[in-house]
Structure formats: C-alpha cells, structure tokens
Amino acid sequence: MAGPTEIGLIFTLLLSWSFCATPEKKVCQGANNKLALLGTVDDHYQILVKMYSNCTVVLENLEITYMTEKHDLSFLRSIQEVGGYVLIGINSAPSIPLENLRIIRGHSLYDDKFALAVLSNSNSSIGQGMNQLPLTSLTEILKGGIKFTGNNHLCNMETIQWTDILNMKSQPKNEIQNFTSQRQCKKCDPSCHNGSCWGPGPQNCQTMTKVICAEQCSGRCKGPKPIDCCNEHCAAGCTGPKPTDCLACKDFQDEGTCKDACPRLMLYDPNTHQLAPNPDGKYSFGATCIKICPHNYVVTDHGACVRTCSPGTYEVDEGGVRKCKKCDGLCPKVCNGLGMGPLTNVLSINASNIDSFENCTKISGGVTILPTTFRGDQHTKTPVLDPVKLNVFRTVKEITGYLVIQQWPESMSSLSAFENLEVIRGRTKQQGAFSFAVTQTKITHLGLRSLREISDGDVVIGHNQHLCYTSHDHWKRLFKSEHQSVRVTANANATTCANRNSTCDEMCTADGCWGPGPTMCFVCKHYSRKKHCVASCNLLAGEPREYEVNKTCAECDPECLLMNDTQTCTGPMMAAHQSLKCFLSH
Numbered sequence: 001m002a003g004p005t006e007i008g009l010i011f012t013l014l015l016s017w018s019f020c021a022t023p024e025k026k027v028c029q030g031a032n033n034k035l036a037l038l039g040t041v042d043d044h045y046q047i048l049v050k051m052y053s054n055c056t057v058v059l060e061n062l063e064i065t066y067m068t069e070k071h072d073l074s075f076l077r078s079i080q081e082v083g084g085y086v087l088i089g090i091n092s093a094p095s096i097p098l099e100n101l102r103i104i105r106g107h108s109l110y111d112d113k114f115a116l117a118v119l120s121n122s123n124s125s126i127g128q129g130m131n132q133l134p135l136t137s138l139t140e141i142l143k144g145g146i147k148f149t150g151n152n153h154l155c156n157m158e159t160i161q162w163t164d165i166l167n168m169k170s171q172p173k174n175e176i177q178n179f180t181s182q183r184q185c186k187k188c189d190p191s192c193h194n195g196s197c198w199g200p201g202p203q204n205c206q207t208m209t210k211v212i213c214a215e216q217c218s219g220r221c222k223g224p225k226p227i228d229c230c231n232e233h234c235a236a237g238c239t240g241p242k243p244t245d246c247l248a249c250k251d252f253q254d255e256g257t258c259k260d261a262c263p264r265l266m267l268y269d270p271n272t273h274q275l276a277p278n279p280d281g282k283y284s285f286g287a288t289c290i291k292i293c294p295h296n297y298v299v300t301d302h303g304a305c306v307r308t309c310s311p312g313t314y315e316v317d318e319g320g321v322r323k324c325k326k327c328d329g330l331c332p333k334v335c336n337g338l339g340m341g342p343l344t345n346v347l348s349i350n351a352s353n354i355d356s357f358e359n360c361t362k363i364s365g366g367v368t369i370l371p372t373t374f375r376g377d378q379h380t381k382t383p384v385l386d387p388v389k390l391n392v393f394r395t396v397k398e399i400t401g402y403l404v405i406q407q408w409p410e411s412m413s414s415l416s417a418f419e420n421l422e423v424i425r426g427r428t429k430q431q432g433a434f435s436f437a438v439t440q441t442k443i444t445h446l447g448l449r450s451l452r453e454i455s456d457g458d459v460v461i462g463h464n465q466h467l468c469y470t471s472h473d474h475w476k477r478l479f480k481s482e483h484q485s486v487r488v489t490a491n492a493n494a495t496t497c498a499n500r501n502s503t504c505d506e507m508c509t510a511d512g513c514w515g516p517g518p519t520m521c522f523v524c525k526h527y528s529r530k531k532h533c534v535a536s537c538n539l540l541a542g543e544p545r546e547y548e549v550n551k552t553c554a555e556c557d558p559e560c561l562l563m564n565d566t567q568t569c570t571g572p573m574m575a576a577h578q579s580l581k582c583f584l585s586h
C-alpha cells in the first residue's frame, strides 16, 4: 500500500503539467479529486500550488480544498476561466482569493448538479473558517447551479443576486443552507447595486451584467443603456459592443474574437464535389481555437483536441497527427492466447479462462479446444464449460498463433463461433507444425466464412465423420509460405455429401464454399453485399440504391437524389470526380 505522501507525489507527477495555448494565457488541466486529501495537508497545498500557479484557464475542474490560514493563496489570483466546476471545500483559510475568476462553464458538474460548490469551510473545533469569498469578477455560470453548506463563518453571500450570474435556461438546481446569524459580518457598501456584495467596501460590490441590461440586449451588457449591450457571442460581460470586446466567450475564442465555432478544418468545394483542407482551419481546445493541438492531445472527428478518444473510437497516427478514428464494429483489443502471459502453461481453453477473451479482436498466442474443455477437470478445479460460452470468440479477427479443435459441441453444426476470424498467422504452432487443425468433431461444415489467410504452419482436417465442404485445393490459396501443407482425411465421403445435398449455393463460384447458403462462398459468382453473395446490386431499383465497386454493392450516400431509369450514384459522395446526378440536398 502506498502511503498518503506517496499518493500525493503520484498526483503531483500526473497533474502538475500545463502549457501555453496562446502566449498570454496559460492553460492547465485541473483536477477531479473531489474532497480527497492528497497526502498531508502541506503536500496537498504544494500540489495545488504546482497545479494552478500562473494559470489563466483551467480546462477541467478547479478544486480548492484543505487550505488553512498559514497557506499563501495568492497563486489563485491568475485564474480567469474554469471549464468544469469550482469546488471550495474544507478550508479554514479566512479568504479564498479568486478575484479574477470570470466564468465557470460547467462542462462537468459537482454531484451532476453544481457548477459552484462551497462546502464545509469552517472548523468548529478551532472556531475558525472561511469568512470571505471575494468572487468579484464572477459574472457567468453557463451551466449548473450553486451549493453552499456548512460555511458558518462566511459573510455577505446571502446578498448575492445569483440570477445575474446563473444561466436560467440550463435550469440550475441550487442548494443554499441558511447562513447562521452568529457571524459578525460587515455590511455591503451603500453604493452597491441593490445591496449585493461579496464583502465590505465598494471594491466588493457585485457587478451586474444581466439584470440591469436594456431590453434590446440579447445577453450581457456593460451598463443599462441600449448602446451598452454586449455582442451575442460574449459571456460574463464586455468592454464594448464588438465580439472582440468580450470579457469571456460563450463558445469559442479565436485570436481575441468570440465565435460560435472554430474555423472548420475541411471545406466543401462545390466545383469538385470534394472536401478540401481549409488553410485557415483550427482545432478547438477547451473554449479556444488553435492551429495545432498541444503535445499529447489527440484530435476527434469534430476537430477538437482531447486527451483520450471517446468510446467507440481508437487512436491512430495519420500524417504525424494523433487522431481518434471510429472503430469498424468493436474497437481493437488484443488478448493473450494460450502460451502467452497468464496462459503460458495452460493447455486448453476452459471455463476458468474463457472470460478473458471477451471483446477480443486479436488473440496473441494460440487457441486449443480439447475434450477437457467441456468435461472440466477436478485436478485443477476447472468446472464444466457451457458450450454457449464459445460465442465469446465471435469478435476475434486474428489469431497470431494456432487454432486447434479436437472436440466441438454436438449442438453446433459448424465452427460458427469463429465466423469472423480472418487470419491465422501460425507464428507459434501446435507440436511445432500445425497452425490449424480440426479433428474428431461432429460438425457438418466449417463455416469459417471470413478466413482468408493462414500465414504459416500446416493444416489437418481429419476424422470429422459428418463434415462436407472440404476442398483440398482451397487451403493452398490461403497459404502464404511454400512450406505449408494440408491433410484432409476421413471426413464424410463424396457419396454421403451428395446424398445430403451438401453442395455450394448457386451464388458461389466453382471454387467452393465453407458451407451451405449464399453467405458461405469462397468467392461470389456475381456481387457481394455485406457478406452475402447476390445476383446484382440495386443500381436502378431497390432501396437503398447502390453502386458497384470491386464486385461489391455499396450504398449511395443518403444525400444523393434518388433516380429512376438511371444510376443514383457511381461512388461515395465525397470521392473525386463524382459524376451523374448527385446533389446536396441543402
């Protein structure tokens, strides 16, 4: 177990980094530790100093916790913008100086509700606590509500007019516990608008930028007259009417101008029907538009710089840029097979290890299925395997070692659990020779309709008394090395197969097939559509309309205008030299 101090050090290493997005603004990541104490109170303080010093923009959450009166908190003065929530909790320091904080965006909320949570900032055992929270620049909370509880010493907060700050359209939920009357508080300065202030003196009056605005204003203003209205893209307030005069931007800031979106990375060229890179395109990074994502960030489909790709996408390198790409089906996941990692000395798949193959697309190592797989083994306390569990292998596309099957459930007529397997690499082999073997099963057909390569090692298909569709020649086409051989013996004989009508579908070429039906052909005679062999594509009739590419039917882009008597499209929408009638619908 790591001690609290070590945990603190780990957090320091993880969270202390930051960088400059624009020369004058230092952006830092922020935290998500909630009320956890990182090490001792002094470790905790040092971590916060490292994390937020000189920081103007906090991308995620600003969490100020466990600060006491002996700590110098001036490092918080640089902070102007927070992307997530602000948590101020368990502090006994008399004041938390966040005078320059203008905007809390609330992209993530404390307890899913609060953009500003001020919790338990008083210590009854020493009779001390935070008595001032001078958020004198805070004029905007874009999403979420506020929560104040357990702040027995905190003054003036009850005078704040939160409707000027909160975004009522986001339906904020607020929880404000009554402030006790025992406090000795100084009153707001008489000059404060409507008696609202963060502390005594005229410098602590609440600045109103919404409730005082003229009717003509669409959002914020700098005064009550119609000419005082801010630009619609401003948040927090402004110094003038232009989108360059905002105190903060509602959506994005691009070289000092507030906009609703960053300049797009690709633009549609109506002459060539192509998307072309926009030389002025920018990525969005928090609420800022930038030319290049900071180091260690990846780019999403939408051109945003993020730290990790979202579920359903995976990271790839494209021309030196790290990007998030949509996964084709399941995201790639490599798992250890037999002979590798924790399965180094394990001889077969069994009930104790089959769950480790969930969602795997690639198995590094081998897969062996033996009679013990289904029987279980008392010696190693291995239970009986439910045959249905074999379906875990349906996600597997590649096995780097071997696939050896010496028993298969009688309830399954083919090796359908491996129907998506595309490649057996044979880098490791069973008994040093075999990369694929199926023996002594009761299957009627192999059903390995996606298998297109066995890179190395020999193949044995033997003593499967009901097995038809075993073409000797086909295996050679899957081989990639001259030294590979195949032995097909003692399966169902030709007479038996003919009597059973075990012939390939008429949509298959004479090359053969993996089993019955139009989904099992080695090669389609005419065209293929999503693993089915078909006679023709929907060129002129049928929906969705299609075009042909490499003997495959592909759907027309939904933007294409449906045509009769002539082809609706001849290629993917954005491909070069798109011809025929294909219009943007907008």
Ligand SMILES: *[C@@H]1O[C@H](CO)[C@@H](O)[C@H](O)[C@H]1NC(C)=O
Pocket (backbone or CB within 6 Å): 049, 050, 053, 054
């Ligand atoms: C903050 O900025 C000041 C002045 O630019 C510099 O001296 C100081 O080292 C910086 N502190 C940190 C922790 O980056």
Ligand SMILES: *[C@@H]1O[C@H](CO)[C@@H](O)[C@H](O)[C@H]1NC(C)=O
Pocket (backbone or CB within 6 Å): 090, 123, 124, 125, 126
């Ligand atoms: C209150 O202060 C005392 C003395 O400094 C400290 O030991 C105790 O942990 C504090 N309690 C809380 C809840 O912060």
Ligand SMILES: *[C@@H]1O[C@H](CO)[C@@H](O)[C@H](O)[C@H]1NC(C)=O
Pocket (backbone or CB within 6 Å): 177, 178
């Ligand atoms: C807060 O104060 C109001 C008015 O003084 C009172 O009606 C209410 O019950 C109090 N709530 C709590 C939780 O003490």
Ligand SMILES: *[C@@H]1O[C@H](CO)[C@@H](O)[C@H](O)[C@H]1NC(C)=O
Pocket (backbone or CB within 6 Å): 194, 211
């Ligand atoms: C002044 O404050 C009161 C109560 O806090 C509120 O009802 C009223 O609308 C405010 N007036 C203005 C002009 O903001």
Ligand SMILES: *[C@@H]1O[C@H](CO)[C@@H](O)[C@H](O)[C@H]1NC(C)=O
Pocket (backbone or CB within 6 Å): 342, 343, 346, 347, 348, 349, 350, 351, 352, 353, 372, 376, 377, 380, 382
């Ligand atoms: C079953 O799998 C477990 C976990 O991988 C292994 O420890 C055990 O030896 C295996 N039993 C047999 C009979 O293969």
Ligand SMILES: *[C@@H]1O[C@H](CO)[C@@H](O)[C@H](O)[C@H]1NC(C)=O
Pocket (backbone or CB within 6 Å): 358, 359
């Ligand atoms: C497998 O994928 C499904 C669907 O994406 C997901 O719900 C499940 O948690 C995953 N299981 C594991 C062990 O990764």
Ligand SMILES: *[C@@H]1O[C@H](CO)[C@@H](O)[C@H](O)[C@H]1NC(C)=O
Pocket (backbone or CB within 6 Å): 493, 495, 496
């Ligand atoms: C084919 O197999 C069947 C059943 O196993 C058997 O009766 C028959 O004699 C075999 N025919 C030939 C030509 O081997």
